[in-house]
Amino acid sequence: MPDDFLIAHNPEEGSTLPYLVRIPLGPNGIILKVRDTWPRTSKVYCHRATEWPRDAEIVEQLPVRSVSRRGAAIDLVIDRARENRSQFVLTRARGREMIFWQSRRTTKQARPNVALPTARAHGQSIEIVVDSGEKYAYTFGHQQATTVRRRLAAGDYAIVDDDTVIATVERKSIDDLSGGLLSGKLTYQLADLAACNRAAVVVESAYSAVFKREYVAGASLAEALAEAQVRFPMVPIVFCDNRKLAEEWTYRWLGAARHEWQLNQRTDVVVADLAGPAATAAEIREWARAAGLEVPTKGRIPAAIRRAYEDRNG
Template sequence: MSRVSGIRDLRLGLGKDGDVPDDFLIARNPDGDSSLPYLVRIPLGPNGIVLKVREMWPRTTKVYCHRADCWPPEADIVERVGTRSCNRRGAAIELVLDRGRENRSQFVLTYVRGREAIFWQSARTTKQARPRVTLPRARAGGPASEPDVPRELEILVDVHERYGWKFSGQQVTTRRAPLAVGDYAVESDGEIVAAVERKSLEDLSSSLLSGKLRYALAELSGVPRAAVVVEERYSRVFALRHVRPAAVADAIAECQARYPSVPIFFAETRALAQEWTYRFLAAAAHEVRLEAAGEARFGSLPKAGPAPAAPATTAEVRAWALEHGYAVSDRGRLRPEIRSAYEQAHRASG
């Protein structure tokens, strides 16, 4: 699998295996000498990831985590929650649990003073997780102090682009090349990883109504990151004279619904469209570097192994007891000897 196809799988939330994530588990750490009293099993991939943690949830501050040796065979599980999604993005794991509150969190691999550190955080404890990233000011694409980050971004400009942008106000070098998709692009390891299609409002409306833009969007959706940028404000759509404005607005909405991974951005002016394209392509190149680094970092984390089976519910034990001739009530708690008989029977059959 190439880096680009692997990145595309991650962007779609499939990971490498495409498996539906199992339950998120929290257990007591059997190592009594450890300052981290809990273990968590993150349902990422077929074997999961196990970490030692200080708290059961990041409620007031980020929770420090550390690599664990393994998930204990007879773990003392204190909490088991269903998982809606568990995806890896760059140097972070984004976890969404199947409950109403305290359901969204993120595990981030970062570095503190040159040493690896793992933090578990939620929206309450941090506004946005950007591992090893500072917000760009004059320069986009991450700090120049990061390894393997070029000081200037190289943007490919399609050879058929007339009066192309020069990006003279940014730290950019441009190179004209035949692009199979988009008018401006950045590449990694010889493959296009982000592309932008540039449109004037008139070109946008004509290509929408002729159906040409739909084919372009289909091609752009095959790129890990892509967008269409328009050198005009959206309100100008309703001032078009030679076409019916409502038809253009409907076509824009239909294209966004059909190709949600390719946004159509209205940048108001040519200069702002150029600035937005520069920032978008620089951010895309940086995300690709993060995802490549994340592949290596998460690949070295300890694996938890298959998730243990969930304990039988009271209803399941009651149905088994009735089927095997035990006297049980229709409701309420079951006698301990009934549950013990159930466990012995299934332990023998397993």
């Protein structure tokens, strides 16, 4: 086995880590499954592999200038002009090993020179519903929030009132965003989000990352992004510098949406007091069915149905 840094395709079918790397350290080297071929715009998640395939399909074979183990990190310097210095960081979380591949640029992005606030969103501690299919979900451990997991029809994180989704946020890495834009998958997701009361997409990268994709022209990706925003103007796509800031933005935005919802509910109460006793949800549902209108069997009465009920006598 050469003392070069090797990158190959992962032959394991269905793996979310499509590449293998071999770090020439130790008698047999260190073999990892990785998500990308280099940490260009964000840290790359890695997982240990059992062995290097005999018939490995090599993507790159790069001469190594130096490689050394320093505590919990492996420093690697490749013999090329650009993208030559990186580091593999070995740590543990929740009792299992976690490995991240980072460069100087991605390390700087992951540790922005800002102190995140700890104040409650609009003075309240909120409960956030996390979609049960969300992998590597935000924990909101830094924020004053609790989380519950269940299936969401749209988005990854939501605020709900009984069975009504007040607001929902779809989380995207820059890879997810670019892949969704080019495949058309994001269009369907935006359509589902647009049907919600409030919805947004948060991207765990700066907008500049759109122009740094390896196999996609930046102009094409920017055009597709602009078209998506024009087509679905009620679903903002917000770029944050990194995962931590995206998590903070999601928390603040959901808190603001909950606050607005509560204000609107209070307005409904004030109007009802001025007009006399308000009709109950059961009464409105009974009237709507008698009038041949479709009305949900539970949850919040749609605004259109409520207006039709209030205007029933002209």
